[in-house]
Amino acid sequence: MKSIRQVTASRPSLERDDGFRPWDHLAQGIGSDDASQAKRSIDDLRIFGGACAFPEVLHVGRPNIGDTEAFIGHARAILDSRWLSNNGPYVQEFERRIAEACEVPYCIATSNATAALEILVHALGLKGEVIVPSFTFIATAHALKWLGIEPVFCDVDPLTHTLDPARVEELITERTTAVLGVHVWGQVCEVDALQDICTRHGLRLFFDAAHAFGCRQGGRAVGGFGDAEVLSFHATKFINSFEGGAILTRDPELAKRARLMRNFGFEYLDSVVSLGINAKMTEICAAMGLVSLDGMEGFMRINRANHLAYQRGLAGIRGLSVHALASQEASNHQYVVVEVDEPVLGLSRDQLLEVLMAEGVLARRYFHPGCHRMEPYRSQPQHRDRELPVTERLSKSLLQLPTGQEMTPKDIEVVCALIQFVAGEVSSIRARLAAGTGEIA
Numbered sequence: 214m215k216s217i218r219q220v221t222a223s224r225p226s227l228e229r230d231d232g233f234r235p236w237d238h239l240a241q242g243i244g245s246d247d248a249s250q251a252k253r254s255i256d257d258l259r260i261f262g263g264a265c266a267f268p269e270v271l272h273v274g275r276p277n278i279g280d281t282e283a284f285i286g287h288a289r290a291i292l293d294s295r296w297l298s299n300n301g302p303y304v305q306e307f308e309r310r311i312a313e314a315c316e317v318p319y320c321i322a323t324s325n326a327t328a329a330l331e332i333l334v335h336a337l338g339l340k341g342e343v344i345v346p347s348f349t350f351i352a353t354a355h356a357l358k359w360l361g362i363e364p365v366f367c368d369v370d371p372l373t374h375t376l377d378p379a380r381v382e383e384l385i386t387e388r389t390t391a392v393l394g395v396h397v398w399g400q401v402c403e404v405d406a407l408q409d410i411c412t413r414h415g416l417r418l419f420f421d422a423a424h425a426f427g428c429r430q431g432g433r434a435v436g437g438f439g440d441a442e443v444l445s446f447h448a449t450k451f452i453n454s455f456e457g458g459a460i461l462t463r464d465p466e467l468a469k470r471a472r473l474m475r476n477f478g479f480e481y482l483d484s485v486v487s488l489g490i491n492a493k494m495t496e497i498c499a500a501m502g503l504v505s506l507d508g509m510e511g512f513m514r515i516n517r518a519n520h521l522a523y524q525r526g527l528a529g530i531r532g533l534s535v536h537a538l539a540s541q542e543a544s545n546h547q548y549v550v551v552e553v554d555e556p557v558l559g560l561s562r563d564q565l566l567e568v569l570m571a572e573g574v575l576a577r578r579y580f581h582p583g584c585h586r587m588e589p590y591r592s593q594p595q596h597r598d599r600e601l602p603v604t605e606r607l608s609k610s611l612l613q614l615p616t617g618q619e620m621t622p623k624d625i626e627v628v629c630a631l632i633q634f635v636a637g638e639v640s641s642i643r644a645r646l647a648a649g650t651g652e653i654a
């Protein structure tokens with residue numbers, strides 16, 4: 214048995230700058246083969262020398278895998294066909310299926326969502342400033358900045374976590390050319406209010422829907438809102454194509470421009486008619502995407518059940534709640550988001566996270582800090598000095614728990630029991646942490 218000092222000395226830290234990934238470390242942790250092992254005293258917690266609840270780490274973003282045999286069959290067919298990329302039949306079929314699911318006429322599959330956003334910035338002819346939430350994955354802001362557009366960070370609504378339309382309107386200047394909303398956690402933005410603002414001010418409106426494939430609101434599917442929307446099929450998304458993305462639009466001219474730009478601006482053979490990059494999806498990625506799409510109903514069912522299990526398992530904890538989406542007809546429940554109210558719970562979000570990480574529950578703190586607190590934005594006064602109180606609060610209080618196909622009901626039960634145990638022992642955990650034996654790094 215290792216001593217407390219040995220265990221705590223090698224505990225994973227949240228703040229590192231050397232490329233360290235916490236799960237590499239956790240795989241070497243002291244483990245219990247019995248994941249159901251209950252914690253009876255705080256000495257049983259891994260941060261204080263107890264056994265790790267999950268020696269095989271639980272990840273947020275573990276890929277859902279569809280029918281492996283079907284995928285292998287497609288892989289063989291692709292190799293045999295000698296057609297590996299450049300708008301092949303798998304990509305065309307993937308685009309047809311996504312357009313159908315999103316109820317839009319045009320889908321352009323891309324290598325990832327970030328490239329899709331960048332293509333849209335060009336295809337929409339954006340310049341100057343674009344209003345965007347700071348409470349998002351950094352890709353949303355970087356896609357603008359990379360192309361010389363200034364992201365103007367806007368605060369979000371405390372309940373929906375999406376762009377607050379009233380705040381958007383305050384930020385419009387003569388340099389503003391567009392608003393870019395993010396359907397974070399699959400929560401559809403206030404699309405009508407945003408559309409109204411954009412129409413009145415002559416702005417383009419587009420959406421980062423990386424989290425929201427399969428979600429619906431007001432009788433409409435995500436994919437058809439604004440001028441265009443972007444999906445992500447990254448491995449960590451509930452439908453994945455290894456890496457991948459897509460642009461969805463109802464506008465035939467915009468679709469045509471985006472399609473050209475995805476492939477260097479080639480119209481055919483030797484004819485280049487516009488600026489373009491290489492953002493093509495490969496055939497193998499499209500095959501993975503198609504297999505994943507075939508499993509979509511099952512993945513949604515699992516995510517829904519997991520969400521419900523977390524809601525039940527974490528009920529009754531004062532100062533900790535599972536975030537519920539505002540009224541919406543359909544959601545992929547891709548993320549299980551927990552909000553920690555530190556003064557009420559008695560532990561900070563980061564203290565709870567450290568306890569969970571030590572136990573092999575690799576919860577995440579998306580999106581901490583907000584984009585305006587990361588480089589290259591935070592060193593610029595216009596971003597650093599911007600007041601975004603809701604973003605600041607959310608980035609300090611939210612935690613995402615593992616979900617998806619890999620999580621069994623038993624895993625969720627153990628994670629919930631662990632959190633319930635921690636919530637019931639807050640004072641002694643705090644005292645022990647303060648005494649230094651399990652000091653938070």
Ligand code: T4K
Binds near residue numbers: 424
């Ligand atoms: N807009 C929004 C709102 C987004 O959230 C994202 C991506 C984008 C745009 C850009 O989309 P893409 O250009 O990627 O298509 C992860 C994902 O990598 C990222 O795609 C995603 N958002 C973001 C929310 O989460 P990280 O930096 O947290 O990734 P990482 O490497 O820490 O992996 C997450 C967890 O998943 C880890 O615990 C490991 C696990 N994992 C990951 C992969 C790739 C696996 O178990 N298997 C895997 O294959 O960003």
